[in-house]
Amino acid sequence: xxxxxxxxxxxxxxxxxxxxxxxxxxxxxxxxxxxxxxxxxxxxxxxxxxxxxxxxxxxxxxxxxxxxxxxxxxxxxxxxxxxxxxxxxxxxxxxxxxxxxxxxxxxxxxxxxxxxxx
Amino acid sequence: xxxxxxxxxxxxxxxxxxxxxxxxxxxxxxxxxxxxxxxxxxxxxxxxxxxxxxxxxxxxxxxxxxxxxxxxxxxxxxxxxxxxxxxxxxxxxxxxxxxxxxxxxxxxxxxxxxx
Numbered sequence: 398x399x400x401x402x403x404x405x406x407x408x409x410x411x412x413x414x415x416x417x418x419x420x421x422x423x424x425x426x427x428x429x430x431x432x433x434x435x436x437x438x439x440x441x442x443x444x445x446x447x448x449x450x451x452x453x454x455x456x457x458x459x460x461x462x463x464x465x466x467x468x469x470x471x472x473x474x475x476x477x478x479x480x481x482x483x484x485x486x487x488x489x490x491x492x493x494x495x496x497x498x499x500x501x502x503x504x505x506x507x508x509x510x511x512x513x514x515x
Numbered sequence: 516x517x518x519x520x521x522x523x524x525x526x527x528x529x530x531x532x533x534x535x536x537x538x539x540x541x542x543x544x545x546x547x548x549x550x551x552x553x554x555x556x557x558x559x560x561x562x563x564x565x566x567x568x569x570x571x572x573x574x575x576x577x578x579x580x581x582x583x584x585x586x587x588x589x590x591x592x593x594x595x596x597x598x599x600x601x602x603x604x605x606x607x608x609x610x611x612x613x614x615x616x617x618x619x620x621x622x623x624x625x626x627x628x629x630x
Contacts, residue, residue, distance in 0.1 A: 401558075403558075429615050431617045438625075439622065439623070440605065440620050440622040440623050441605070441620050443617050488556075490558050490559070492559075492617070494615045502547055502564060502566055503561055503564060504549075504607075504617070504618050505561065506551070506558040506560075508557055508558040509556070509557060509558045511556060
């Protein structure tokens with residue numbers, strides 16, 4: 398099956414620092430990856446669509462200067478939370494559609510990254 | 516615009532009993548429908564999907580879901596619940612003609628199976 402990994406799985410940082418989260422598709426390529434944020438006991442909120450080789454598309458209300466997204470290759474997208482604050486603490490999940498698999502119907506998700514900002 | 520409604524925040528069922536987790540959707544075109552399960556501090560695991568064809572879809576771990584176009588529903592079911600089925604379940608939808616756009620998720624339903 399299609400596997401998506403995230404690194405780190407959890408991170409604790411001090412307020413004001415920046416944190417980078419990696420999302421990798423391990424056995425498929427993806428021109429498009431998605432970044433979601435999930436608050437405790439709530440649904441997934443789409444933050445942005447990451448496009449390989451071009452700028453990310455951010456959802457309304459998401460600060461693009463705070464949540465920097467880079468999709469440098471067909472298997473890697475990164476989310477950098479800049480100058481993190483406690484309110485950025487959350488569970489961040491990435492996902493992707495396999496490219497060239499004959500079916501692009503199923504969106505595969507990474508295991509998530511738990512960010513805690515002190 | 517696409518949307519998903521999961522009317523129940525919590526569903527409790529006794530082990531061995533059948534379970535149903537409800538989902539209704541709204542799309543402008545034809546829907547792709549999905550169910551995912553999430554265990555604590557984990558990402559989403561794909562359970563099953565409806566694309567086209569038979570309205571009854573069978574998925575992982577004995578789960579199934581029935582697509583009902585007239586009621587715009589896609590309820591998740593299992594004939595006999597296990598304690599290990601306790602988790603958070605998300606229904607999601609995408610318009611068939613929308614390309615590789617992200618899924619739209621319901622708010623989730625927490626399933627608790629009691630031994």
